[in-house]
Amino acid sequence: xxxxxxxLVGLIKADGPMSLARYMELCLGHPRFGYYMTRDPFGxxxxxxxxxxxxxxxxxxxxxxxxxxxxKMGSPSPCALVELGPGRGTLMVDxxxxxxxxxxxxxxxxxxxxxxxPILRQTQKKALSEAGFTIEWAESVFDLPxxxxxxxxxxxxxxxxxxxxxxTDKGWHERVIGLDEHDQLCFGLSPExxxxxxxxxxxxxIFEDTRISASIIEQVALHFKIxxxxxxxxxxxxxxxxxxxxxxxxxxxxxxxxxALPGEADLTTHVDFEGICQxxxxxxxxxxxxxxxxxxxxALGLFERASKLAEKGSDEQRLAIRGQFxxxxxxxxxxxxxxxxxxxxxxxxxxxLAGF
Ligand SMILES: C[S@@+](CC[C@H](N)C(=O)[O-])C[C@H]1O[C@@H](n2cnc3c(N)ncnc32)[C@H](O)[C@@H]1O
Numbered sequence: 001x002x003x004x005x006x007x008l009v010g011l012i013k014a015d016g017p018m019s020l021a022r023y024m025e026l027c028l029g030h031p032r033f034g035y036y037m038t039r040d041p042f043g044x045x046x047x048x049x050x051x052x053x054x055x056x057x058x059x060x061x062x063x064x065x066x067x068x069x070x071x072k073m074g075s076p077s078p079c080a081l082v083e084l085g086p087g088r089g090t091l092m093v094d095x096x097x098x099x100x101x102x103x104x105x106x107x108x109x110x111x112x113x114x115x116x117x118p119i120l121r122q123t124q125k126k127a128l129s130e131a132g133f134t135i136e137w138a139e140s141v142f143d144l145p146x147x148x149x150x151x152x153x154x155x156x157x158x159x160x161x162x163x164x165x166x167x168t169d170k171g172w173h174e175r176v177i178g179l180d181e182h183d184q185l186c187f188g189l190s191p192e193x194x195x196x197x198x199x200x201x202x203x204x205x206i207f208e209d210t211r212i213s214a215s216i217i218e219q220v221a222l223h224f225k226i227x228x229x230x231x232x233x234x235x236x237x238x239x240x241x242x243x244x245x246x247x248x249x250x251x252x253x254x255x256x257x258x259x260a261l262p263g264e265a266d267l268t269t270h271v272d273f274e275g276i277c278q279x280x281x282x283x284x285x286x287x288x289x290x291x292x293x294x295x296x297x298x299a300l301g302l303f304e305r306a307s308k309l310a311e312k313g314s315d316e317q318r319l320a321i322r323g324q325f326x327x328x329x330x331x332x333x334x335x336x337x338x339x340x341x342x343x344x345x346x347x348x349x350x351x352x353l354a355g356f
Contacts (some may be wrong), residue, residue: 047251055321152232233344
């Protein structure tokens with residue numbers, strides 16, 4: 001039983017069972033024991049690997065997307081390049097390298113990273129120390145610079161807490177985390193049924209309520225309506241809405257029991273892209289996509305970029321680039337090419353964005 005486990009047991013004894021959202025919030029973001037607050041979880045020796053950590057090509061193509069969108073926005077200056085949940089800062093480093101090749105764009109840009117983890121902020125600061133930009137950090141999307149914004153986010157939405165509701169023969173109940181007879185964390189249901197959900201859903205159906213992502217999308221949309229802007233969001237998830245449990249815990253590149261090691265495993269859910277698109281459209285902005293990561297990267301020139309890098313490389317480097325290309329685009333069940341989706345949320349007057 002680790003420190004956070006003991007703390008959670010104490011909280012549940014004092015206040016009763018907690019929602020899944022509260023559990024995720026504490027496990028990922030508790031200031032002392034939260035997963036992202038205490039470690040750099042990326043890479044082969046960590047818990048998982050993300051697209052920018054697999055290959056520089058991912059960030060470079062995101063940079064090219066930003067440049068193309070900046071032109072379509074009328075090359076605004078000043079313009080803020082904002083990343084949500086920047087991890088090690090690798091995506092931003094690679095994107096800025098591509099952006100710096102575009103005449104006039106670097107001079108127009110400010111760079112803001114929205115990051116809650118002090119450890120990862122330090123890693124980002126180091127990674128970006130030679131990028132040639134002054135980097136600002138922000139706590140949330142409520143602190144965006146009051147200028148046009150280009151926003152990027154890879155595997156950010158999946159880290160946001162969700163509520164889950166389960167249909168029983170007595171109606172819909174919130175899924176909660178409580179204690180069993182041995183004071184071990186266990187899943188349970190709130191006693192009172194909740195009104196307002198689909199009454200004809202089969203018993204056992206699970207509905208995931210993503211109100212926290214929704215409030216972020218609404219805020220971004222509001223900003224774009226006032227100041228102009230576009231957001232590129234990449235994540236794993238489903239493009240059709242539906243009922244189902246997507247809550248999962250990952251440690252050392254494998255799935256683990258989400259209640260076993262609070263604060264020591266990454267907790268995520270699959271992103272409901274259809275839901276995100278509806279919220280964005282309902283907030284008065286436009287949406288491009290979703291498309292798959294494979295189609296997006298190929299449309300932006302992944303094959304050409306990989307060939308160019310391979311041309312200059314040794315046999316070993318060529319093999320590595322081939323491997324990176326395959327990992328980013330593979331459409332196998334576990335590959336990133338199909339499971340990961342890409343959407344752009346943008347000012348309604350922007351259209352024909354690259355990659356869609
Ligand atoms: C799965 S990592 C993705 C990292 C990076 N984008 C990448 O692709 O390598 C999630 C990132 O989001 C950050 N994060 C999680 N919750 C956050 C929140 N509520 N606000 C800002 N950043 C958050 C984490 O600290 C981490 O940097």
